[in-house]
Amino acid sequence: MKRKGFKITLLHKSLTMLSTVAMCMLSPASAQQNNKAAKNAPLFSQFEYxxxxxxYNENPLKDDEFYTPVLQGCYPDPSITRKGDDYYLVNSSFAFFPGVPIFHSRDLVNWRQIGHVLDRTSQLKVYDSGISAGIYAPAIKYNPNNDTFYMITTQFSGGIxxxxxxxxxxxxxxxxxIKLQFEGIDPSLFFDDNGKAYVIHxxxxxxxKALYEGHRVIKIWEYDVQxxxxVPGTDKIIVDGGTDLSQKPIWIEGPHIYKKNGKYYLMCAEGGTGGWHSEVIFVSDKPDGPFxxxxxxxxxxxxxxxxxxxxKIDWTGHADLVEGPGGKYYGVFLGIRPNEKNRVTTGRETFILPVDWSGEFPVFENGLVPLKTKLKTPGGVKSLAGQNGFFPNGNFTFRDDFAKKPLDYRWIGVRGPREDFITLTKEGLKISPYKQNIKAVVSTSxxxxxxxxxxxNATVTIKYVPGSEKDLAGIVCYQRETFNYVFGLTKKGSESYxxxxxxxxxxxxxxxxxxxxxxxxxxxxVEAxxxxxxxxxSTDKQQFKNIGGTVSGDILSTDVAGGFTGSLIGLYATAENDITP
Known part of the structure; x- marks a missing residue:
């Protein structure tokens, strides 16, 4: 994913400076203290999305079809691995908490979220991170030599x-x-069948030596598995600039190495994460090139x-390959589905395509023509999306009365644990308001x-009587702290608004x-x-009254708000409201 060419140290310093001047900067400890002090917690229930x-209405599925993207919404930078008949997939999570959602499948069609890789504050230190900093481009790999799964990534926060x-x-x-001593981004591991291991990034x-803006390289290191x-001193540049340096290719990144028929294949993204995004492939007789x-x-x-x-499906790239059922290869990759004004509110999503590797090089099947929203399932597989715990796709309804424990994995916090401010009760979900609002570059409630x-459309029932003008609770549509809508209950004088x-x-x-x-x-x-x-x-769950008329989703789109995330719908409470009716 394009990072403006910053190295880790420079970007981290920039984010730290921004966080210093941000409102109400808190550590995780002070956030916990806020929760314990909260007295007026709104109750949320009967959430429906x-x-x-x-x-999807115009393209219903047949029995032998499934939809792509397989993961809708902000699930970018997919990486995939396999152990036997089990497939595991992870995504970037930036400043979301918990971080790096992880999914499991046995057929590459039906996916179940099994948790998050980074679910503890000892793993994820994003409490003062910019929304599009934090965790970038995780790569998951299974090492059959020691029967161990690895997830390698860049954490642009916490000095990691x-x-x-x-x-x-x-x-x-x-x-x-485990901190690794090298610069750069988008690391991936490769485990050779002779037991040796490598990091590429x-x-x-x-x-x-930079020749132009966007000039990057791919490096390889030997990796000490024990x-x-x-291994110090083993670093080597294996790609300079991209497929053809004379054409000034930009943002070569997201590298992965695969071995097939005794040869080594290096696959990378090239062209940046926007409209020129692509995936390219190289070959070598050795893991360290020449490629x-x-x-x-x-x-x-x-x-x-x-x-x-x-x-339209666009911006495709940042891919990873896996051998699927029956020896057929598949590739997961990110893409977008912009709205009618070409704005991207759903973010970068996880798509999948079959891959033809019958020749020397792999090629994504129909990956060089306008992508379609439906694919044929692998032989004998039926799409069970939304059933039996499998992740839904297409048009679907998600309901949560918050009666089940633990909380559904699809609910996330930003910059801090959900458990610090939520309480699940028989009546619904209580949010203990922090003394900072949605515009703060910290963990918010x-x-x-x-x-x-x-x-x-998304609807939730709220039971809440604000105690003062500093109290507010409701729902938000949030792209980042400086670009969002807040729709909530607060107080003015002796009246609630x-x-x-x-x-x-x-x-x-x-x-x-x-x-x-x-x-x-x-x-x-909220309806879009x-x-x-x-x-x-509404006061009766049937007749709804609009406030504010129709507003633009522009500020929820990356082309206006910037960054790498999609829009989030939030259940929100604050004890530091600054919005006056």
């Missing part, structure tokens, strides 16, 4: 940098991070097609669910407000139809 994208965690069983938790060219460290690019690169891209094509459709506020580049504007009777439960709803969002409320 319902997707209704036209593309490149790190690895490992486990014998991905469903039973992972080790604390993106890095800047040698000092003074001591979990790179020769294929003459048919790229092997996956959507960059050559009309911008106004129907049901907000429980988030990813936006997974361009057309959706519902207020809708838009924050753009850190400046907050009240869009609408209305006096309400907060002694009775209210239903709060492409770029048009509406916020409404």
């Amino acid at each position: 319902k997707g209704n994208d036209r593309v 940098g490149n790190m690895v965690v490992k486990t014998k069983d991905p469903e039973k938790g992972w080790s604390d991070p 993106n890095d800047a060219p040698p000092k003074g 001591n979990d460290k790179v 020769i690019p294929a003459n048919n690169n790229p092997i996956l891209t959507q960059r050559y097609f009309p911008a106004n094509r129907a049901n 907000t429980l988030f669910y990813r936006q997974q459709h361009n057309t959706f 519902l207020v809708l506020a838009r924050t753009e580049r850190g400046k907050t504007t009240v869009i609408g407000s209305e006096k309400v009777d907060a002694r009775k439960p209210l239903q709060l709803q 139809k492409g770029d048009n969002y509406q916020f409404s409320y």
Whole structure:
């Protein structure tokens, strides 16, 4: 994923400076203290999220088909590995907490989330991290030589940098991070069948050797499996710039090495994560090169097609390969599904395609034509998305009354553990409000669910009587701390009000407000139809009244707000409200 060319140390310093001037910077300990001191906790219940994208309504599945993306919403930078008949997939999580969602499948069609790789504060130190910092491009690999799973990544926070965690069983938790002593980003491990191991990663060219903006290199190191460290002095540049340096290729990154028929294949993303994104392939007789690019690169891209094509899928790249059932290869990769104004509110999602590796080089099947939303399943497999605990896709409804423990894995915090501010009760979910609001670059008392459709509505019942103008609770649509909508209950004088506020580049504007009777439960709803969002409320769960009219989803899109994340829908409470009806 394109990182503006920063090395870890430089980017971390920049983020630390931003965090220092941010409002109410807190450590995890002070956040915990806030929770214990909270007295007025709103009660949330009967959450419902319902997707209704036209593309799925117009393309129902047949018995031998499944939808891609397989993971809708902000699940970018997928990496996949296999042990026997078990497949495991992970994604970037940036400043989300817990971090690195991990999924399991036996057929590459039906996926079940089994947890998060980084679910403890000893593993994930993002409490003052920018929303698009934190965890970048995790790569999961199984090492058959010692029957161990590894997840290697770059953590742009907490002074960690490149790190690895490992486990014998991905469903039973992972080790604390082991810091690795090299610069750069997007590391991946390769375990050769002779027992040797290697780390490959993106890095800047040698000092003074950069030829243009976006000039990067791919490096390889020998990896000491016994001591979990790179072997000093073994680093070597194996790709300079990309497939053809004379053409000034940009942002070569996301490398993975595979071995097939005695040869070593290096696959990388190239072109940045926007419209020129692609996947390219190289071959060598040795793991440390020299690597020769294929003459048919790229092997996956959507960059050559009309911008106004129907049901557009774009920005494809950052891929990983795995041998699937029956020896057939498949590739997972990120892509986007922009709305009618070409805005990206759902973020980068996880797609999958079969891969033809009958020749010397792998090629994504139909990866060089406009992508379709449906695929044929591997022989004999039936899509069970949304059933028996499998992750849903297409149009679906997700409901949560918060009666089940533990909390569903799809609920996440930002910059800190959910458990620090939530309580599950028989009546629903209580959120103990922190003394900082949604605009702070810290852990806020907000429980988030990813936006997974361009057309959706989300509704929740809230029972809450604000005690003062500093109290507010409700729902948010959040791209980052400086770009978001807040729709919540607060107080003005002796009366309770519902207020809708838009924050753009850190400046907050009240869009609408209305006096309400907060002694009775209210239903709060956000509804999106492409770029048009509406916020409404109900007192009887049937008739909804809009506040603020129709507002634009522009600030929830990466083309306006920047960064790498998608929009999040949050259940929110604060004891430091600054929005006045």
